[in-house]
Structures are given as structure tokens and as C-alpha cells.
Amino acid sequence: MIDSFSTHEFxxxxITENPFFCVCGIIEVMEYLSAKTMPKAYDYLESLECENPSNVRGRQMISLSPTELNCNKETVIHFPVVVMGIITITLFVNINCPCKFRNDINVEKDFDAFIAYSEKDVDWVIHTALPKLESEDAGRACRLCLHHRDFIVGNTIADNIYNSVENNYHTILLITNDFLKSEWCMMEFRTALRKSLHDKGRHLIIVLKGNITVDNIDPDLKSCLNSQTYLKIGDVLFWDRLKYVISLRQ
Incomplete structure (x- = not known):
């Protein structure tokens, strides 16, 4: 995101006010800061400081060594880091199977599921998914959270994404080729993935729509597709299986 705005005149x-969490996952940020040639207005990037953990608090990010970041030879980092001034940046280390879950008990949530989708798929979400999932006539009605309907006006998009993921038992990723091209959709995926890793629960529900081009697909998302059972629109039992997995609370 910084790249896309760095040459903008106005x-x-x-991102100086972000509480950076300096663990091994921040190495890509350090490499980014040291490798990029930016306009003078972005000289401040070299002086970004860590907020946590306590042993590196106040240290400049670019001055840290892998040892101080608790890195080891087995650590593998696959994901690109999204750097934004409007979000508290949460960085995590990709592990062997990021979508391999263990059951934990969830607290009460506002919604059953948050649907992350590309704007180009909004017609399918409104006219097909909602009648199938929210209607009492379709069986047990689900409480769904949609960004075009339930995001809080006045909040940043990043805050709305974070709150929607946290306040739902599940995040449904409606994966299409348009989803893969959207920076906001990928942010929703990463936020939901972090939630899954943190809670060690069955949070992510992956739904494939259309023919997905897997070339150059995000490594973490590819790992999820390879390690987690996903649903595909058009399968005979698609809606029954989707409603069942949404009903799970652990």
C-alpha cells in the first residue's frame, strides 16, 4: 500500500503510530524498509520502533537481528506483509499447516458468519446466498455479517474487517478470481487466518466459486486449500454442508 501511494503528490x-509487534514474522518488513528507495517524505520508515515484546520495546525495527526476533533455521515465512497506517499491524509466522485446527470453545458472538467476498460477487451473495442461509423457509436461519450491510459507518475499513472477524463464529471466504485480485479481500483472509491460528478453532470456511486460477496464488491461501476441506458451489449437497459447518461452534 505504501508503494502505491509513495509517488502520489498529495x-x-x-504508519508511525502503529504498535509494531517485533517477532520473526517482521523480517519481511525489515527487508522491505532496507531495500526500498522512497521519497524523502518516507525517511521516517527507517526509524520505526517496536512496541512489543518487551525485550525489544523502543528499538528501531531495522536494527534488530534474527536472534533478537526469535527466528531459527526452521522458520519459514511465506506471506507478504501489508503495511498500512489505518490499521494496527498484526504480523504472524506461517507454520507448516496454518489451517489445521483444534477444537476450542467459543464465547457468544454477534453473528454466525462473516462473508468475505469481492464486490463483483455481491449479486450472488445478496440474491442467492442470503435467501438460502438467512430465510426461515430454508431451514435454520443463519445470522450473517456482510460488509455492505453491517460495517459500521465512520469506522475505517480495516477496523470493520477486524471487528467482523472477531464478532463471528466463522468467516466464509467466497474465493473467486476477483477475490484473489482484491487487496481488501486478501486482508479479510489474513485477518481470519490470524483468528484461526490464535483460537485454534474451526473458524475459516472456504467456498470456491467458478474456475479458480491457482497460478501465483497467495502461499498461505494455497496452503489452506491444500490442508483444509473446502466447499464448491454447484456440488449437490453444497447448501446442506455449508449450513452444517456454519452451525458448528467449536
């Missing part, structure tokens, strides 16, 4: 992205 816009400057300032």
Missing part, C-alpha cells in the same frame, strides 16, 4: 502514508 498523499502521504504515515
Amino acid at each position: 498523499v502521504k502514508v504515515d
Whole structure:
């Protein structure tokens, strides 16, 4: 995101107030900061400081060594880091199978599922998914959270994404080729993946729509597709299986 605005004459992205969590996953940020040639307005990137953990608090990110970041030879980092001034940046280390879950008990949530989808798929969500899932006539009605309907006006998109993931038992990823091209959709995926890794529960529900082009697909998403059973629109029992997995609370 900084790259996309760095040459803009009237816009400057300032991320200095973010509480950076400096663990091994932040290495890609450090490499980014040291490798990029930015306009003078972005000189501040070299002085970004860590907030946590306590042993590196106040240290400049680019001055840290892999040892201080608790890195080891087995650590493998696959994901690109999204750097934004409008979001508290949460970085995590990709492990062997990021979508391999263990059951935990969830607290009460506002919704059954948050649907993450590309704007180009909004007609399918509204006219097909909602009648199938929210209607009492279709069986047990689900409480769904949609960004075009339930995001809080005035909040940043990033805050709305975070709150929607946290306040739902599940995040349904409606994976299409348009989804894969959307930076906001990929942010929703990463936020939901972090939630799954943190809670060690069955949070992510992956739904494939259309013929997905897997070339250059995000490594973490590819790992999820390879390690987790997903649903595909058009399968005979698609809606029954989707409603069943949404009903799970562990």
C-alpha cells in the first residue's frame, strides 16, 4: 500500500503510530524498509520502533537481528506483509499447516458468519446466498455479517474487517478470481487466518466459486486449500454442508 501511494503528490502514508509487534514474522518488513528507495517524505520508515515484546520495546525495527526476533533455521515465512497506517499491524509466522485446527470453545458472538467476498460477487451473495442461509423457509436461519450491510459507518475499513472477524463464529471466504485480485479481500483472509491460528478453532470456511486460477496464488491461501476441506458451489449437497459447518461452534 505504501508503494502505491509513495509517488502520489498529495498523499502521504504515515504508519508511525502503529504498535509494531517485533517477532520473526517482521523480517519481511525489515527487508522491505532496507531495500526500498522512497521519497524523502518516507525517511521516517527507517526509524520505526517496536512496541512489543518487551525485550525489544523502543528499538528501531531495522536494527534488530534474527536472534533478537526469535527466528531459527526452521522458520519459514511465506506471506507478504501489508503495511498500512489505518490499521494496527498484526504480523504472524506461517507454520507448516496454518489451517489445521483444534477444537476450542467459543464465547457468544454477534453473528454466525462473516462473508468475505469481492464486490463483483455481491449479486450472488445478496440474491442467492442470503435467501438460502438467512430465510426461515430454508431451514435454520443463519445470522450473517456482510460488509455492505453491517460495517459500521465512520469506522475505517480495516477496523470493520477486524471487528467482523472477531464478532463471528466463522468467516466464509467466497474465493473467486476477483477475490484473489482484491487487496481488501486478501486482508479479510489474513485477518481470519490470524483468528484461526490464535483460537485454534474451526473458524475459516472456504467456498470456491467458478474456475479458480491457482497460478501465483497467495502461499498461505494455497496452503489452506491444500490442508483444509473446502466447499464448491454447484456440488449437490453444497447448501446442506455449508449450513452444517456454519452451525458448528467449536
